[in-house]
Amino acid sequence: MISLLDYGAGNVRSVINALERLGESVRIVGSPDDIAKAERLVFPGVGSFGSMMHILREKRFIEPLSAYLHSGKPFFGICLGLHALFAGSEEAPGVTGLAILPGEVRRFTTSLAVPHIGWNGIKVRQPSRLFNDLRGDEKFYFVHSYHVVPEAAGDVLTATDYGYEFVSAVQRGNITATQFHPEKSGKAGLRLLENFLAATREKVVPRHCPRQTVLAKRIIACLDVRTNDRGDLVVTKGDQYDVRENGNVRNLGKPVQLAGRYYEDGADEITFLNITGFRDFPLKDLPMLDVLEQTSKNVFVPLTIGGGIRDYTDKDGRYYSALQVATEYFRSGADKISIGSDAVLIVEEVLKSGKATGLSSIEQIARVYGNQAVVISVDPRRVYVASPDEVPHRTIATAFPGPNGERYCWYQCTIKGGREGRDLDAVTLAVLCEQLGAGEILLNCIDRDGTNSGFDLELINAVKNAVTIPVIASSGAGKADHFLEVFTATEAEAALAAGIFHRREVAIVEVKDHLAASSVEVRRS
Secondary structure, eight states: EEEOOSSSSOHHHHHHHHHHHTTOOOOOOOOOOHHHHSSSSSEOSSSSSSHHHHHHHHHHHHHHHHHHTTTTEEEEEEEHHHHTTTBTTTTEEEEEOOOOOSSEEEESSSSSSSEEEEEEEHHHHHSSSSTOOOOOOOOOOEEESHHHHHHHGGEEEEEEESSSSEEEEETTEEEEEEEEEEGSSSSHHHHHHHHHOOTOOOBBOOOOOOOSSOOOOOOEEEEEEEETSOOOEEOOOOOOBBEEEEEOOOOOOOOHHHHHHHHHHOOSEEEETTTTTSSSSSGGGGGHHHHHHTTTTTTOOOEEEOOOSSSOOOTTTTOHHHHHHHHHHHHHHSSSSOHHHHHHHHHHHHHHSSSSSOOSSSHHHHHHOOGGEEEEEEEEEEEEEEGGGGGGSSOEEEESSTTTTEEEEEEEEETTTTTTTEEEEHHHHHHHHHTTTOOEEOOOOTTTOOOOOOOOOOHHHHHHTTTSSEEEEEEESSSHHHHHHHHHHSSSEEEEHHHHHHSSSSSSHHHHHHHHHHOOOOOOO
């Protein structure tokens, strides 16, 4: 029996699924007494340090958790479950941690994109049973803006490079904690968890540990999900956002099965976009919650969900906040949520009033779950102009002139699935969403969608040069070489595709083989 400390924030469903997949029974900690009675404790902390410590104190978990950690019984912390072991964090000045290990938690100070999101390696500093049957060159999934800085070198289990070397796991006696998420790290992560559960395994150092680790470029499979005309939930794909063919919604498969296939094929993340979410209230959209629950039982890479994550008042007058909607998705298995049309409306209000309210969906969700949990999905289209002076928007000089020879363009944001253009450009949207607390930009392009002509590199560079958070390139991929192009011509951290994967025109492994052959770092599943 494993006791799991679920303090009520973020996606612990995947940790439970991973432990059950390994044959364990999981008991959720619901009271301070449950911690005292635990024989093996897993603490998957998700969200922000201040929110976590506040909830732990509110639930009266601090004292029994500290006593457990001093007892010598097995403990495994994940992400914030690692941070909690230290005295405090720069993320929440003045908030006291458990202070089990000497040291503190600091924000990344690097010119690279922050949060540090994706698959990176580990450099082992001491033997551990966690590493049994691992080669040492595996990659694990990270998503964080802060890292621990232990005072005692003997507490360091692994280190990882991201602009500089940081501590990515600690070990002292039976206390083990990782910055990376083993439950989201595919087969290697499951093996590491299995080794934690098997207390009698030998402590080892893997043979093939890297001297320096490198963050991999992510390949993301995207599943546009909606109900068809018969009411079935299907994966579809549009051409410039039109998902109908001969009057019917294109049906490219069932979402749970397709997600499972992409996991086995080596996808680094899977994104579900509920493209009817802006019309149908998500908490009533039970099939999408079920899709997440079923997918997370067998897919151990990060899951993102988008569509309809906004404040809403139903026909009976009951109000639901965007935070409540996001919480339902997180509890059903999502790791990140994607906000699209609502982000445009939020930024328009900020520009109109001249200030943020602190109450927008972006701000609320980032405050509770951390900015790494909030992705902004941008749906822009090109608007050509003869001169930058013609419009108040951020324009670029383009190598692809407009229909009348225009040498400049700006990228108009759209809402409602691309059907309505707004007086706002994509670069301004991305910059303000970062300021509001978003941790990642999913950058689509209506003009390239479904064309198989390659990513809009000019759009990607314009946004990437304006923000410091990771950018996901989307729309237009038609062959493996398009992924190589986007990773060599831009600084995008990830690239997303849908139709070419659904129709089996290009396989994920083919993309990764092509990238690796050209010295682009990728994860091998």
